[in-house]
Amino acid sequence: MPPEESEVPDVSIVVPTYQEKPNLRTLSERIRGAFPHSYELIFVDDNSQDGSEQEVATLAEEGHPVRIIVRTSERGLASAVIRGFDEARAPLLVCMDADLSHPPEKLAPLVAPILAGEAEITVGSRYVQGGSTAGWTLVREIISRTAIFMARPLTRVRDLTSGFFAVARSALEGVELAPLGYKIGLxxxxxxxxxxxxxxxxxxxxxxxxxxxxxxFREQWNYLRHLRLLYLHCYPVLARLLPLLLLAGLAVGSYYLWTRVLHS
Ligand SMILES: Nc1nc2c(ncn2[C@@H]2O[C@H](COP(=O)(O)OP(=O)(O)OP(=O)(O)O)[C@@H](O)[C@H]2O)c(=O)[nH]1
Ligand SMILES: [Mg+2]
Structure with missing residues (x-):
């Protein structure tokens, strides 16, 4: 349901994009066909120069409630989403990928608990009952599971690396989001x-x-940097002591091995 230009929509859907032109029309059409609430669809594009701007202009002319923000001096998924949230008008924010990995048909169930006042944050999850992944190689599966395992102490969310989530704007008031890496959901x-x-x-x-x-690889490295910041946020003392504890463990282990060698 497209809102009037001046009307504040119920939901702002923010989609970070880099060279996603082939997906923009399908995404916009599937959202329009499946989402029953008034919404605005905001693409935050890092100067793809692949015709994405023109594609969104055409969609807007056809009446799709879309716009595109093109950033020329910044690059990165997390900072793009934060920019989209800053520019969004609705009290309920959604983040999703452009490549149709996140089914637009799941937008309605995703926002339902927030609209009902039963949650402030919801996640489109691959790792709860009824969720799944399709077409993944074993390597990708292992990378995903390892990334999740490493962040497990930070949150109870099972699919904590999901990039498909909804959040009430009020839940982010006064919260400083780090514009680092890929996992803005986390x-x-x-x-x-x-x-x-x-x-x-x-x-x-x-x-x-x-x-x-x-x-x-760059994103995997950024993920480790991001985790370090989040551990410092959640467990400041422990996270600061961790290098010391590791060093002490290494020293004790080496000493133990050395004495075993001397006595053998
Ligand atoms: N604005 C912006 N968007 C980005 C950037 N990197 C990725 N994206 C977008 O973020 C979303 C997720 O990126 P993907 O390439 O799909 O990453 P992925 O889902 O881990 O990997 P695949 O699905 O296998 O391609 C997509 O909509 C991308 O276009 C970036 O640097 N800037
Ligand atoms: Mg993807």
Missing amino acids: EVFVKGKRQHPIVEVPISFVDRVAGETKFG
Whole structure:
């Protein structure tokens, strides 16, 4: 349901994009066909120069409630989403990928608990009953599970690396989100202010069919840097002592081995 230009929509859907032109029309059409609330769809694009701007202009002319913010001096998924949240008008914010991995048909169940006042944050989850991934290689599965395992002490969310989530704007008031790396969802799950548990809505994650991945080694490195910041946020003392504890453990272990060698 497209809102009038001046009307504040119920939901702002923020989609970070880099060279996703082949996916923009399908995404916008599927959202329009499946989402029953008034919404605005905001693409935050890092100067893709692949015709995305023109594509969104055409969609807007056709009546789709879309706009595109093109950033020329910044690059990165998390900072793009934060920019989208800053520019969004609705009291309820959604983040999703452009590549149709996150089913637009799941938007309605995703926002339902927040609209009902039963949650402040919801997650489209691959790892709860009814959720799934399709078309993943074993390597990708292992990378995903390892990333989740490393962040387990930070939140109870099972699919804590999900990039498909909804959050009430009020849960982010006064919260400083780190614009680092790929996992802006994790940042929100850990720092978001809430009165209710985070609700996980099962989704069937579909592998991208068009466009190319932007996920690579740099993003995995950034994920480790991001985790360090989040551990410092949640467990400041322990996280600061960790290098010392590791060093002490290494020293004790070496001493133990050395004495065993001397006595053998
Ligand atoms: N604005 C912006 N968007 C980005 C950037 N990197 C990735 N994205 C977008 O973030 C979303 C997730 O990126 P993907 O490349 O799909 O990452 P992924 O889901 O881990 O990997 P695949 O689905 O296998 O490609 C997509 O909509 C991308 O276009 C970036 O640097 N800036
Ligand atoms: Mg993707």
